[in-house]
Amino acid sequence: MKLFTWLYDRMILAAAHRRAPWYLGAVSVAESSFFPIPPDVMLMPMVLARPQQAWRLATLTTVCSVLGGVLGYALGYFAVESVLPLIERAGYGAGWHQVQTLYLEWGIWIVFLAGFSPIPYKLFTIASGFMALPLIPFILASLVGRGGRFFLEAILVSRLGPRMQDSVRRSMEWIGWGLVATAILFYLIV
Template sequence: MFGPLYSWTVRWAGHRRAPWALGGLSVAESSVFPIPPDVLLAPMALARPNRAASFALIATVGSVLGGLIGYALGYFALYLVEPWIEAADYEQAYRTAVEWFREWGFWVVLVAGFSPIPYKVFTVAAGATGVALLPFIIASLLGRGARFFLVAGLVAWGGARLEPWLLRHVERLGWISVIVLLLGILWVKYG
């Protein structure tokens, strides 16, 4: 199932309108859509390594804009989003996110932005819990930017030889990065 989808994505990555698709996917993923922009960002960086940084910037800006949509949904219209949260089986993740926001605030947005955890859950929870907007935006820019620039940079640097390895280990790398980031945050906060 994923092989043909991946092949289609690689073909689409070279299209002249691919940056628009990447921006749209990034906005949608941060608010309601389940597929992360990395699936388009990586092949685009592979197809045009000299433009990898601009693709990462598009994904970052789009993701933060989508995060603001998710934030607004949580802040103004949580009652409309709650059935979707339940239907998508994100209810437990959402409740956990709300608890974390009450305790950690800014740091949760930063880690969620970088991690493979569904970011949309955290954007909606941030709005629902009333996380301050400016710290939310800053943490989103830092977390999402770090993630997308890392993905684009690694793919552009490693090229085709890195792609199979990255696809095999993307989940593990994501979780290792989250653990390292969490340890860094704990060290800064309590060290």
């Protein structure tokens, strides 16, 4: 059995499920504050399954991600002492200290960059609250950063995805195991 091809097929089937948008919204909220899996792994197959709903799905992901970001902000603002042990146990301790340094240097711009990039956004939402970053600029930077990322993904997948779906499926084992090898290599280097 081909592991990654099987997972890919399951994700495409799940993406077409009638409750999939609810799951996408929940994952988007959770990922921005405490959950380790990004919503992209649901957004892309869902857009592939429903390309005509790309804008709606990107909007849902963005709004829910920003709401989760506000939850992360609140955790950082009100409960950072309780959250720090969880951050350490999750293996983000060194990243947490780097984030604090970045805030001192970049301010609100770091929220925008973190929202758009694949680095763990939750560290920046919690750090924003801990550093008492003004809430409105935090929300605006999150909307622009997260929205830019999710809308770009949705547009690319809705336009290019259907044409590439067969070749991606045929290459899924190579892609999957390549990502595993890259993650292991990255872990060993860092």
